[in-house]
Amino acid sequence: xxxxxxxxGVEIELTAQEITQRQSEATAWANGxxxxxxAGLRQRRNLLIASSDWTVLSDxxxxxxxxxxxxxxxxxxxxxxxxxNTVAKVNAVVFxxxx
Numbered sequence: 053x054x055x056x057x058x059x060x061g062v063e064i065e066l067t068a069q070e071i072t073q074r075q076s077e078a079t080a081w082a083n084g085x086x087x088x089x090x091a092g093l094r095q096r097r098n099l100l101i102a103s104s105d106w107t108v109l110s111d112x113x114x115x116x117x118x119x120x121x122x123x124x125x126x127x128x129x130x131x132x133x134x135x136x137n138t139v140a141k142v143n144a145v146v147f148x149x150x151x
Contacts, residue, residue: 089142093133101129121151
């Protein structure tokens with residue numbers, strides 16, 4: 053089945069070179085799926101860690117028990133990308149609940 057493009061409202065069949073270029077672009081996009089997915093996961097993780105930085109400061113108002121819970125939460129966040137090596141695994145990640 054021929055592929056087409058619109059030029060000034062007129063449907064024109066793609067050349068072999070244009071088809072090859074589109075296929076190359078589609079392959080490159082598909083190959084980058086994991087990189088995009090893991091970057092999004094890391095961005096969310098990093099925001100959650102940054103938003104809990106106050107819990108580990110020396111002047112934090114938390115009790116030692118609360119601080120320990122927050123330390124464990126932050127470690128769980130840091131570990132969240134371990135073994136995540138496919139888009140499906142990225143999509144299956146469940147973030148831990150805040151203490």
